[in-house]
Amino acid sequence: MSLRTPPLHQVHRDAGAEFTDFGGWEMPVSYAGISTEHAAVRESVGIFDVSHMGEVEVRGPDATAVMDHLTTNAVADLEPGDAQYSCILNDDGVIIDDTVIYRYPDEDAYLFVPNAGHGTQMTDRWSTHAASLDADVTVENRTEDLGLVAIQGPDAIETVDAHAQDSIADVGRFSTIRTTIGDVECLVARTGYTGEDGVEVFFDADRSRELWGTFDDVQPCGLGARDTLRLEAGLLLSGQDFDPETEPRTPLEAKLGFVVDESKDDFVGKDALARQAETGPEELLVGIHLNGRGVPRNGYELYRDDEHLGHVTSGTMSPTLSEPIALGYVDADHASTGTEIAVEVRGRRIPATIVGQRFLDSLGGNGGDEASDGNDATDGTDD
Amino acid sequence: MSFDVPSDRRYLESHEWTTTDDPIRIGISAFAQDELGDVVFVELPDVGESIAAGETFGVVESIKAVSDLYAPISGEVTAVNEDLFNAPELVNEDPYGEGWMIEIDPDDDAAFEDLLSADEYREQIE
Numbered sequence: 001m002s003l004r005t006p007p008l009h010q011v012h013r014d015a016g017a018e019f020t021d022f023g024g025w026e027m028p029v030s031y032a033g034i035s036t037e038h039a040a041v042r043e044s045v046g047i048f049d050v051s052h053m054g055e056v057e058v059r060g061p062d063a064t065a066v067m068d069h070l071t072t073n074a075v076a077d078l079e080p081g082d083a084q085y086s087c088i089l090n091d092d093g094v095i096i097d098d099t100v101i102y103r104y105p106d107e108d109a110y111l112f113v114p115n116a117g118h119g120t121q122m123t124d125r126w127s128t129h130a131a132s133l134d135a136d137v138t139v140e141n142r143t144e145d146l147g148l149v150a151i152q153g154p155d156a157i158e159t160v161d162a163h164a165q166d167s168i169a170d171v172g173r174f175s176t177i178r179t180t181i182g183d184v185e186c187l188v189a190r191t192g193y194t195g196e197d198g199v200e201v202f203f204d205a206d207r208s209r210e211l212w213g214t215f216d217d218v219q220p221c222g223l224g225a226r227d228t229l230r231l232e233a234g235l236l237l238s239g240q241d242f243d244p245e246t247e248p249r250t251p252l253e254a255k256l257g258f259v260v261d262e263s264k265d266d267f268v269g270k271d272a273l274a275r276q277a278e279t280g281p282e283e284l285l286v287g288i289h290l291n292g293r294g295v296p297r298n299g300y301e302l303y304r305d306d307e308h309l310g311h312v313t314s315g316t317m318s319p320t321l322s323e324p325i326a327l328g329y330v331d332a333d334h335a336s337t338g339t340e341i342a343v344e345v346r347g348r349r350i351p352a353t354i355v356g357q358r359f360l361d362s363l364g365g366n367g368g369d370e371a372s373d374g375n376d377a378t379d380g381t382d383d
Numbered sequence: 384m385s386f387d388v389p390s391d392r393r394y395l396e397s398h399e400w401t402t403t404d405d406p407i408r409i410g411i412s413a414f415a416q417d418e419l420g421d422v423v424f425v426e427l428p429d430v431g432e433s434i435a436a437g438e439t440f441g442v443v444e445s446i447k448a449v450s451d452l453y454a455p456i457s458g459e460v461t462a463v464n465e466d467l468f469n470a471p472e473l474v475n476e477d478p479y480g481e482g483w484m485i486e487i488d489p490d491d492d493a494a495f496e497d498l499l500s501a502d503e504y505r506e507q508i509e
Contacts, residue, residue, distance in 0.1 A: 319421075
């Protein structure tokens with residue numbers, strides 16, 4: 001199978017990007033270096049080509065019912081222009097993918113964004129379920145013909161406002177508007193995957209160069225910085241922090257219960273989640289801070305004394321904090337904040353502590369408290 | 384892009400360099416640090432440990448990759464660049480200078496002949 005390339009591939013190549021294979025796409029991993037790009041987003045603004053993300057459009061009289069059936073959050077509660085983070089489960093309650101659902105501001109239809117490589121799978125899943133429900137909807141995979149760019153950082157709104165016909169500053173978090181940027185018609189959503197304010201912009205893929213060129217004074221950022229940014233913010237990565245094959249997890253284990261609306265009549269995976277909720281999950285996602293030298297990586301084992309507790313799913317040296325941080329799953333009996341554990345790095349056990357997974361708050365003194373710990377709905381799409 | 388390859392030292396195909404006059408220092412090349420990207424962690428042997436030519440003596444990690452370090456020659460470690468523990472970015476900033484990793488007392492002074500010359504190494508990375 002050959003890798004797909006985004007419309008901006010040559011633009012990235014000309015900018016000196018290094019590339020990586022991600023979800024079947026050859027995407028930029030970095031331009032100026034991960035640390036530089038990461039700092040740009042934390043301190044000012046950066047721009048990401050995330051055209052590898054899937055886009056699926058759902059229309060028709062039964063669109064809301066089908067969306068509610070196949071995702072965990074309350075789609076019926078969305079007002080026109082609203083966006084919502086959600087999970088897509090199988091019958092066992094295991095997360096197949098996470099997604100952001102956008103209700104278009106000006107039409108009775110939805111756009112949802114599965115992760116890279118999941119566009120076709122989700123289009124098929126929606127079509128199949130719609131047929132079995134005898135639902136009146138049309139499902140269209142728009143992955144190839146929609147471009148998606150994220151502009152993120154404390155200066156992102158100002159940066160976009162300088163080129164947009166309508167003020168983005170007036171658009172609330174997790175809301176969208178249609179406007180034009182330069183001459184390109186866009187759907188602008190105040191969502192992101194970095195822990196910073198910012199937008200994600202959908203547009204006709206044929207206009208990619210024009211849209212990207214509008215922001216040619218903004219630091220381009222690759223998937224490398226996207227990963228360190230989301231990890232510092234405690235946001236999960238589909239295919240790594242959960243995956244139906246390699247890391248099967250329910251939203252309860254992944255601490256994504258806040259996107260599950262148990263009051264809905266029915267949704268795929270509901271019964272399995274209800275059963276797990278009765279006993280409580282056996283393992284839970286936690287944030288981990290290494291107290292010794294080392295860099296935690298996916299697959300590293302976690303211990304408490306001699307007891308095997310779980311494993312790391314994502315880890316890095318935090319560029320903002322200069323501290324080794326990780327997400328991982330541990331035995332639910334030892335998952336509370338402050339628990340002293342160890343991460344095995346190349347055969348050696350490095351002391352570590354379980355901390356709030358929003359590391360910028362829990363380690364960075366950003367004023368976060370444990371009561372607000374865990375993912376929340378301030379961030380949207382992910383890789 | 385063309386990378387600096389000082390001609391006063393010898394190289395391994397795996398991108399480590401060694402000086403050939405005292406003190407015998409070992410590090411990684413400008414090409415290698417660029418390939419790795421931002422170096423965030425370096426694991427090195429202790430003073431007094433022996434390292435063997437062609438065997439791993441440590442690990443260098445960037446944000447995106449973990450790489451073993453291979454010893455160009457055999458010997459006993461006489462010094463370790465502890466500055467790298469708090470400032471691993473020195474490997475990126477000055478790979479042939481302040482980014483050095485260890486000093487050794489070589490077992491066999493003739494062993495340098497087995498390594499790549501600067502010209503041979505340059506050919507490999509170009």
